[in-house]
Amino acid sequence: MSHDHQAQDQKLVYMANQIATFFNSQSDDHAIGEIANHIIKFWDPRMRAKITAYVGHGGAGLSPRAQSAVERLPQPQPQSAE
Template structure:
């Protein structure tokens, strides 16, 4: 694990890498749906808060997924 990177960021980025073959919008939708179905509510909220803080360590698709997740 990378030092200083929260687990939810690492996991979101790993999930985003699995959807790299899709367009960013499609990937973000798929990621958000996965997170909604699988992740613990505390992890989802931590990711949303992290993305809203302007963090730059999230894959762009993961960051967009966090914004979509907030709207679900």
């Protein structure tokens, strides 16, 4: 993995962890749902795909809540060639 990809991954990890920190006072179930909703609403589909792939490779550095939220994200649908 190139340094640029690592830097991008770490930026996404930082962002997801910041969102998770915002919901620290909430119960796990509620917080994880809200973190996932935030990522769905405000992150570009490419960012969501990258963080999902990152979690698929272990998700190092993600808080447990952030990782759980990413695992709840809907899987991207392949684009059909028309």
